[in-house]
């Protein structure tokens with residue numbers, strides 16, 4: 001049971017990933033949250049019932065840095081202009 005205050009969201013909640021981490025294994029790429037959810041570093045989830053939830057963002061992740069995406073866009077635009 002959860003002794004945290006405020007209580008962690010239950011496994012059925014949409015924000016179940018907001019529960020506190022109780023076991024962390026970064027060398028293996030997963031953590032177990034207070035509500036029993038096993039959360040993988042790629043965003044995948046394993047529920048206590050055995051249900052697997054695939055990561056929302058496919059691996060490898062796209063760069064979050066808008067500057068890097070912008071630079072690629074500029075390069076592509078220059079390549080189109082040269083053609």
Ligand SMILES: [Zn+2]
Nearest residue numbers: 002004008034
């Ligand atoms: Zn908790």
